[in-house]
Amino acid sequence: MANDREVLREIWDGKLPICFHLAQEEIMEIQQPDPFYVMVPRLSYFPLVIDKMKRHFLRFISQENSDSEMWLDFNGQPLKWHYPIGFLYDLYCGNDPQLPWTLTVHFTKFPEDILLHCPNKDVVEAHYMSTVKEADVLKHRGQVMSTMQKKDHNQLWLGLQNDKFDQFWAINRRLMESHGDNDGFKHIPLRIYTDDGVYNQRLVCPKNTDNSRKTLQQMISELYPEKSNVNLRTHGVIIPPETPLQWLSEHLSYPDNFLHLCLC
């Protein structure tokens, strides 16, 4: 039960200003292209928001590259498109915020070993749905997603794609229900990322052994017993350690129902 609408709304409305530059070596025109500024939702994915920008830069590259796949990089680091945009920003610029976020657009030399290919939006949808199902398995043993119809899944995806809060949360609410008789999920779907992008996914129960709600602090001490003063950031904010995990998962999950936490 994600009842805290205020929080949900604040999370949903998060937007980032991004400035796209075309890579210097790919400019074929004499005229320099203007950088392209756009406000993108934090919760969305890159392949969904780059259409206009691609059209803008298409004029300035050589004809033969116009069909090849476009990829983005920040400071030489290719950006994985299957992570939410907000999370990528937190990962790379969390400690050192630069606004607007300047990214470079490339059309050639696709880094095969780092990035996956994303030929169209359906691939993004497929990835998103699989992540949702994975989370559901962790939370409810997969029962909620399996009882939902195809049109509900479609509604979920369309709500996210078109930035429709009510449409999205009408379905997502069901995924935030408690599992059976328990007061909360079976396990918390979360991933903890380090600076180099590697993540840690563990089975985490929202309840302690004494059946009280587990807080973030307790989880950190469980997972990283030797580290002290560990802070986790998500959605651009550092989470107070006494926040219960259950509440955290219900309200601060990304649209794919996972908690993506950056270690800082």
Next chain:
Amino acid sequence: MESREWRNNIISKLQTRNKYETAAFQDIISFQSRLFDNVNTLKNENLQLTLLNERIRFSSTDGSPSGASASNERIQAMEQKILVQQEELTSLHRRRGENAQQIMSLNEKVHDLEKQLQAKDVIISENTALIASLRAEIQMYETNMSELQGLNQVLRDEHQALQIAFASIEEKLRKAQDENRSLVERLIKYKSKDADKMNEENEHYLKKKSDKLRKELEEAAREGGSRSSGGSAGSTDDKIMDSLPYYATALPSKVAIRFDAHDGEVYAVKWSPTDRLVATGGADRKVKLWDVSKSIVENKGTLVGSNAGVMSVDFDSTGAYIVGASNDFASRVWTVADQRLRHTLTGHSGKVMAAKFLGEPTKVITGSHDRTLKIWDLRSRMCTETKFAGSSCNDLVTSDGAGSTIISGHFDKRIRFWDIRTEMSANHIMLQGKVTSLDLSRDSNYLLACVRDDTIQLIDLRMNTIVRSFSNEAFKVGCDWSRAAFGPGGRLLAVGAADGVVFVWNTYSGRLETTLKDHTTAVTSVSWHPQSGLLASVDRGKRALIWGDL
């Protein structure tokens, strides 16, 4: 739920974040995007206007005096030209497409033709192989043929040689046959000479004997002349008898018995060779047997079975069987003793005119109006042979005891001689009229034929010529089957005439010896008794007469 510090904390943090990240830049970026869009649209418009400008400038440099309207027209003309060019272009593209299509189809055709060619090549190779094999066969056949020709030549040479040999042998055969024939002729000549000599000798001997007898008789007569007083009545007879002393066939002069034989015309009469039995056959379909051993005639029996008139009867040599030829196309054989019908010989398709036993009593020969003679075997009761005579047979006789020669008299004035073994008549003699009857003399040398031209012909069989012919003005042949008969010695012959008179001739002298008148109707048949001089005659008026001394 207790302390919501962390919640408030989070909320405030999020709000600051938003203020910092979103709000600050929102307006700017939206502004910027709007500017971008405007710039883009303006750029497009600019592009369009420059194009237009170019066009207008282009047109205006070409036709300055005409001004805007001319330039408009030019523009239109240009546009039209462009349209036309575009149309041409499209049509050329289309044609190119069609050509490409054609090329494809032609390629296909070429492909097919190549395949056909390959197939034809295969066929050609097969055919050449076939030709080679056929040539080999031809070669073989040619060698065969040359071999065969060689063989043929060899065979022909052999054949020729054989032909030559055959011709020479034929020559030899012919020569041998000629020699044979000439030798046979000579033999016959010698034999006839011998026979003549024998005849002469016999005559001489007889003459001598008769002279001797005459002398003795004269002596006796001289001696006993007184005793011969009562012989005056028989003197003429004696004289006649003297002239033929040993031929004790006393000339019959008077009727011994007269009787009614049948209920209709009597066609045939025959003496039995053994005892004094006479058989008569008539139109009443019966054959009747009469015994004249005593001085009166006794009806011994009646043989029935015929379905039509009996034309001729004949006894076999033993007198046990009697064969009757009938008008119902069949002849029948009865046993005399019990008068039972033994055989019926059917097969002729015409009236059977004559039936005679052929030597032994198991063979019968019949002559019929259907122009055939048939030989029957009584053991198998079948016709063993049929001879086609060509003309209706009226009478037939068999020569010698074995019956190897048959003589038949026919409607076509011919007498035909048959050998039992041949199909065709060996010989024939033409006469002047239909032959009504034949009779053979005891010694089988003379044949008498009664002919419808009212003559009797006497034929010598050895020489196949007519020796003598007997006729008389009063003598007319009564019917087509009127029978004549030799006397037992062969010296006399008797025949019945149409007016009922029986004429008796001397065969040797040709003199009419006597005429016997007693019948009222035409005499159909006569028969001499083989031993005594009795003569039986039958007529059309149911009468049968026996002449002579009983």
